[in-house]
Amino acid sequence: MVGQEQELSSVVEGDELVEADDDLDDEVDDDEVDDNEVDENEDTDEDGDDDLSSLEEEGEIAADYIEGLLDIADLDGDIDMDVEGDRAVVSVVGATLDELVGDDGEVLEALQELTRLAVHRKTGSRARLMLDVGGFRARRRLELTELGRTVASEVAQTGEPKTLRAMSPFERKIIHDAVALAGLRSESEGEEPNRRVVVFPAG
Amino acid sequence: MLEEALEHLVRGIVGHPDDVRVVSRMLRRGNVLEVRVHPDDLGKVIGRGGRTARALRTVVGSLAGNRHVRIDLLETGEVR
Numbered sequence: 001m002v003g004q005e006q007e008l009s010s011v012v013e014g015d016e017l018v019e020a021d022d023d024l025d026d027e028v029d030d031d032e033v034d035d036n037e038v039d040e041n042e043d044t045d046e047d048g049d050d051d052l053s054s055l056e057e058e059g060e061i062a063a064d065y066i067e068g069l070l071d072i073a074d075l076d077g078d079i080d081m082d083v084e085g086d087r088a089v090v091s092v093v094g095a096t097l098d099e100l101v102g103d104d105g106e107v108l109e110a111l112q113e114l115t116r117l118a119v120h121r122k123t124g125s126r127a128r129l130m131l132d133v134g135g136f137r138a139r140r141r142l143e144l145t146e147l148g149r150t151v152a153s154e155v156a157q158t159g160e161p162k163t164l165r166a167m168s169p170f171e172r173k174i175i176h177d178a179v180a181l182a183g184l185r186s187e188s189e190g191e192e193p194n195r196r197v198v199v200f201p202a203g
Numbered sequence: 204m205l206e207e208a209l210e211h212l213v214r215g216i217v218g219h220p221d222d223v224r225v226v227s228r229m230l231r232r233g234n235v236l237e238v239r240v241h242p243d244d245l246g247k248v249i250g251r252g253g254r255t256a257r258a259l260r261t262v263v264g265s266l267a268g269n270r271h272v273r274i275d276l277l278e279t280g281e282v283r
Binding site for chain 1: 204207208215217247254257258259262266
């Protein structure tokens with residue numbers, strides 16, 4: 001094991017210091033918008049090959065990538081592959097996988113991003129694969145759907161908009177969906193990582 | 204283990220996986236994981252706005268027990 005400094009590190013690119021910049025957060029959010037658009041227009045995928053076999057291929061590449069990491073890190077986990085709608089889902093199931101999730105799912109998001117890049121390298125097309133570890137996403141989705149429903153009914157009663165706590169793009173998407181299902185309107189406001197969903201009364 | 208994990212993560216996402224080298228170096232201010240990749244792959248491992256580099260750091264940092272890990276990304280043969 002290696003001793004690390006207790007400070008945010010930076011990436012050295014040649015002589016240039018590339019630091020996390022303010023625009024990064026906007027880009028993350030732009031991507032979320034892109035993701036949603038792709039969700040709604042699945043047939044416009046550049047390759048149009050989101051058939052079952054290519055989703056299964058995505059899942060297999062992702063599973064290999066994750067399995068390699070589990071082996072190296074000496075973590076026990078079983079990998080399940082599934083297709084949910086038009087998306088490959090790879091789930092790692094195991095007892096001690098907190099390191100791959102993080103306190104608030106931030107490690108899981110990072111790992112999913114890397115896994116999507118790994119799939120992209122092999123298939124050449126942009127992957128929308130979802131990675132779950134230890135049931136984190138499934139559990140979080142249930143909680144947030146319930147929260148969205150509760151807040152929607154509260155806003156419907158009071159007629160006053162309500163702002164929720166800061167959430168990740170994944171979390172906000174679930175809230176938006178739950179609010180829409182309840183017949184109300186919601187928007188995201190603010191900048192990452194303090195972007196929050198605001199729920200508005202109908203009409 | 205961290206070097207090996209980082210090497211695996213980087214190899215999976217670059218066009219020239221055989222060129223990927225990770226070494227742990229002791230610098231004056233602490234340890235650094237130094238990743239060298241093919242020049243064509245440097246942009247890929249940094250990502251838009253440093254996004255991929257940040258994801259690598261997040262995952263490896265967590266495997267290191269949430270200590271901040273310094274990761275330097277360099278081209279093969281680049282002198283620092």
